[in-house]
Amino acid sequence: MTSARRHLRPGLLAAVLAGLLAACDTLFPSPQGPCPTVSIVGDAARLTQYREGPGRDLTDVRYRAEISNVQFSCRYRRDGGLTAALAIDIVATRGPAAEDGSGNFPFFVAIADSRQNILAKEVFNSAIEFAPRQRRAGVREEIDQELPLAGEDSGANYEVLVGFQLTAEQLEQNRR
Numbered sequence: 001m002t003s004a005r006r007h008l009r010p011g012l013l014a015a016v017l018a019g020l021l022a023a024c025d026t027l028f029p030s031p032q033g034p035c036p037t038v039s040i041v042g043d044a045a046r047l048t049q050y051r052e053g054p055g056r057d058l059t060d061v062r063y064r065a066e067i068s069n070v071q072f073s074c075r076y077r078r079d080g081g082l083t084a085a086l087a088i089d090i091v092a093t094r095g096p097a098a099e100d101g102s103g104n105f106p107f108f109v110a111i112a113d114s115r116q117n118i119l120a121k122e123v124f125n126s127a128i129e130f131a132p133r134q135r136r137a138g139v140r141e142e143i144d145q146e147l148p149l150a151g152e153d154s155g156a157n158y159e160v161l162v163g164f165q166l167t168a169e170q171l172e173q174n175r176r
Contacts (some may be wrong), residue, residue: 034156035074036084036111036147040067043174044163047105051097061095063103065128068138070162074147074155082147082155088162091138092128102129106165109143114157123165 047065050056069089076082092103105128110121130137147155166174 033076033082033154035072036155036158036160038070038072038086038160038162040070041161041163043171044108044166046174047164047166047170048173049103051099059096062098063092063095063105065090065092065103065105065164067107067162067164072160076155080149082149084145084147084155084160086141086143086145086160086162088141088143089138090126090128090141091136092130093136094130094134098130101132102127104128107141108161108163108165109145110161111147112159112161114159116159118161119158 045067047063049062049064050060051062053060067088068091069087071087072084074082074084086109088107088109090105090107092105094103105126106123107126108121108123111119113119124141124143126139126141128137128139147158149155149157164170
C-alpha cells in the first residue's frame with residue numbers, strides 16, 4: 001500500500017469553521033480534550049466504475065474500490081485549535097474492462113455538527129497504480145486538518161465524515 005500526504009486547504013475549512021474554538025484552555029486545563037467522532041458514510045463506502053456506454057454487468061467493470069479503514073487522532077493546541085489527523089485506507093480491484101494501469105477514486109472529508117449539518121466538505125482524488133497483472137492495490141491517504149472551536153465547544157460536538165464522492169447512479173447502485 002502506498003501513502004500520500006495531503007493537507008486540507010486552510011481557507012476552505014477555516015472560513016467555514018471560523019469562530020469554532022477559543023476557550024480551549026478554560027475547558028481543558030491540560031491541552032487534551034475529546035476528539036470528534038469519525039464515520040465512514042455507509043452508502044458512500046464503496047465505488048464501482050464502469051466503462052463508457054450503457055453496459056452495467058460484471059464484464060463492464062473497470063474498477064471497484066472501498067474505504068477499508070479510517071484511523072483518526074486529534075490534539076488540542078494551547079492556542080485554542082484542534083489538530084486532527086486522518087489516515088484513510090482505500091483498496092481497489094481492477095475489473096475486466098480496465099484498460100490502463102491506474103484508477104482515480106474521488107473521496108471526501110466533511111465536518112458535521114451535532115445536528116448533522118455539514119459545515120465543511122472537501123473532495124480529494126486518490127490515484128491507485130496497478131502493476132502489470134496486479135488485480136488489487138491500495139493506498140493510504142493521510143490528511144491533516146486544523147479545526148477552530150468557539151466558546152465552550154469541544155471536538156465531541158463534531159463528526160468527521162468520510163466517503164467516496166459518487167455520481168447519482170453510483171449512489172443508487174450502492175443503496176440497492
